[in-house]
Amino acid sequence: MSERKFQERLDAARAPLGAAQGHGGLVLFHAAPSLWSKAVRLALAEKGAAATAHEMQILGRRFDAGHPAYVRLRLDGIDGRPMVDGFSGRASVRHDGIDPAAVPALVDPAAERVILDPLRMLDHIAALPGPDLSPQRLRTEIARETALVDAAPFEALPYGAHPGGDTRPEPLREAVRGVHDARIRKMMEGRSLSIGHPRLIAAYDAAIRKEAAAKVFAQSAELMRGAVEEVLTLIEGLDTRLADGRQWITGEAFTLADVAWAAALGHLASLGLDIAWTGGHALNGAPRNHVAAYATRLAARETMRAAGLERPGTSARAKPAAATLPMPAARRLHEPLAGHGRDVRDDTLTAAVLATFRDTPNPRAKKVLSAFTRHLHAFLEEVEPTEEEWEFAIEFLTRTGQLSVGGRQEFILLSDVMGATARVDLINHRFPSGATENSVLGPFFVEDRPVFDNGADISGPIKGEKMFFNAKVLDTDGKPIVGARIDIWHADGDGGYDILNPEIDEAAMRGLFRSDPAGRFWFTSVLPASYPIPEDGTVGDLLRIAARSPVRPGHVHVRIEAPGFRRLTTMLFLEGDPYLDADPVFGVKQSLVESFEKKTGVRAPDGRAVPSPAWCVAYDFVLARKDR
Structure with a gap:
């Protein structure tokens, strides 16, 4: 793989996402609702590692993870693993395969490496200079704990609820309404842009099947009951292991295992499922005091704030504000140009605009721009829009463009229905x-x-x-x-x-x-x-x-x-x-x-x-x- 081509694919995946947080080192594609995105951000903060982080939208009408450039980049990280086929409630590469339209993805540009397995991401970060998050003597226990988090059905929890009670905050419930259908539409649009690229087509097919299965999962009272109860049992087991008074899950040292559990507990808290350790709820009456104390210790770590994570002890905490975009560079001033003049009237406007294309060097561009101008002005003359109608038209086209992000092409659909x-x-x-x-x-x-x-x-x-x-x-x-x-x-x-x-x-x-x-x-x-x-x-x-x-x-x-x-x-x-x-x-x-x-x-x-x-x-x- 040539360095130039790899960098081109990386740049293409980053381009639609706008401004990034941080700079240098690794490149992280992540999303706020993703448990493993939380874990990777926390591991980077614990290490103090230089990284450029791109936050992706995966809820609502935007679905950045379905953009063809990002899916193409993820294909570089498949590493012989099968693609996902269906939905188990987990976000586990090791159990379920690669989802080609998911987060997180960690990129090491220097090594031209794309890592898609969250557990491998944590290991990669642990090998960086800084505090030892994976001591040799504890690696077996660390692997056991991170595997427990990896195998649990955390991914299903934001999208559905236990039939005995929905603890999710109302804004989240609203945000995920119809999300699976919206993602499928986005990916179908990305797929339609990938004709002639069999690997991309196969990737989209796998991701679409998974998303369709996830919709069925979220709507199934039986499957959601099983997912929530499995997580409650997992927290009960965590409480038992913490009962011996250990400070961190593998002993006295804070490790990758604690990173994974901090992300998991923070994830549950953001969904109102901190009842798994606070108790006093129809789904879980018994408090898990050892987990509650552990969550408090995790919340006290400054790296939680530095990583922009929900604190495990704070239920349904709001998402951090997005990064501020940089101000544009100052405009250059030009010398006055000769042109169509200043005294433009009703009967001379169209000719004045057409005159600006007179010296267009490309003949085809000149023909297209001139014809478009004539027909546009004729259209406006015919319908005589009010200012309010013109503002509505601009807003309509703006919304159409805003929808045409991340693989969805609302403009193509508009072209279809207008007969173009x-x-x-x-x-x-x-x-x-x-x-x-x-x-x-x-x-x-x-x-x-x-x-x-x-x-x-x-x-x-x-x-x-x-x-x-x-x-x-x-x-x-x-x-x-x-x-x-x-x-x-x-x-x-x-x-x-x-x-x-x-x-x-x-x-x-x-x-x-x-x-x-x-x-x-x-x-x-x-x-x-x-x-x-x-x-x-x-x-x-x-x-x-x-x-x-x-x-x-x-x-x-x-x-x-x-x-x-x-x-x-x-x-x-x-x-x-x-x-x-x-x-x-x-x-x-x-x-x-x-x-x-x-x-x-x-x-x-x-x-x-x-x-x-x-x-x-x-x-x-x-x-x-x-x-x-």
Whole structure:
């Protein structure tokens, strides 16, 4: 790995996060609600180590950990470990694998090393100059204690509650409402920006599956009961070990084990779960006095304040204020410039603005800027906005930009619903007469998909009404194209895609086929249904104001590639879908709407029986040659 490329990836991950705290040495990506972020910050403070810390937003509509540049940086730290698959309530790399869209991440630029396992982060920090946080004689006990914290379901606690009582402060409950769906949307947007990068796509797929499973976990009374009770039992065990009068958990020396427990107890206190040692609550009536005294000793350490952590003895303490941004540098003064003059009037304004682009050296830029100015001024002349309406428009675009952070692209969605994406697609895919029309790729394409023989059932474990898809790949002369690569992917009968379903661990409703000597390919799956686009941002506001539907009609995505031919990315829409005439992204073309007819006793091209009954469709995909 070249030093320049590593530094470029590190800089790219840091760029969207703005100002950092501290400077030099290690680089830490962390978030306030993360237990292990707390532990790493405390370890750095105990060591007095130089570090640059970037605080990331992981609650609310922002999800910095889902930004493609940050996910790409985390891939440098996988170190042979598997990616996360599902959600256990823990944030443990050792038990559950690498979450490619999570915090913390510790980077050692000098060693070009990215560390994702929190326990390895603590060991790395312990090896730095300063107080000995990992004495040789205590390392077995330290490892045992940190492993206990690592294996506990602390990560689930901010997002759900024991059915017997919710101790979380109200601001936190509000902050996590809908957070899993918001993160999934962010990661789907990041995934859509990563087409052509299989490792990034696989990383997003793993993170999305984990987030979907985390949502199920948080909403399950049984799972949350188990998580809270497991933590209460853990604190009871801690109290027993402290009963011999030891000052710190491994004896008289403050070690990494105490760092981990300080973060864990502070985490619980911020969630109102200090009842685990104060008692007097329906979830835990018995006080754990030894833990309470231990928490007080931990809170008294000045490094807790230096690390910006909640004190273990302070319940539901508010998050520290964010770092102040540096003031901008002073502006340079320029000599007066000749230009359009000062006496600009109603009838001369547009010409004055256009004159400023007269000397633009790049011809394409000059054309674009001039055309944009003419159309913008014509639009304003036509609608004659009030100042209040113009302020609203600026605020709308500002909010759209603010939402377009961390992988989410609200501006692209705005482009979609205004028909701009469809217009660009039409401009750039003007195929000759007779060729199948193109359409947008969408966010659910996966490079890592299974390969099937013709006639396979690609539905996997998904249940639903059966669909039989029978098609040919032809050239514009009607001749079959042999050996074309055909990608298929689609939603299920509820409008959901496999990568968003936490209950399956295999690809479903997607696959790669090859056309046979007659140009044919065919398969069985489940019939897809319509589904809504994200509507929690400015685009959703626009659709509601316009009384427009956010629901896309049901369709099957098809991408076909063959040597000598232009790639076709398109989709077939189901005739009769109620949303065909109201597709919010304007992807429907009449030539792509096809009748799916329910039939029995159907035979595939190879003579084998098709599941009966099945919704059957037959279609000829026609590719344009590259030289036409």
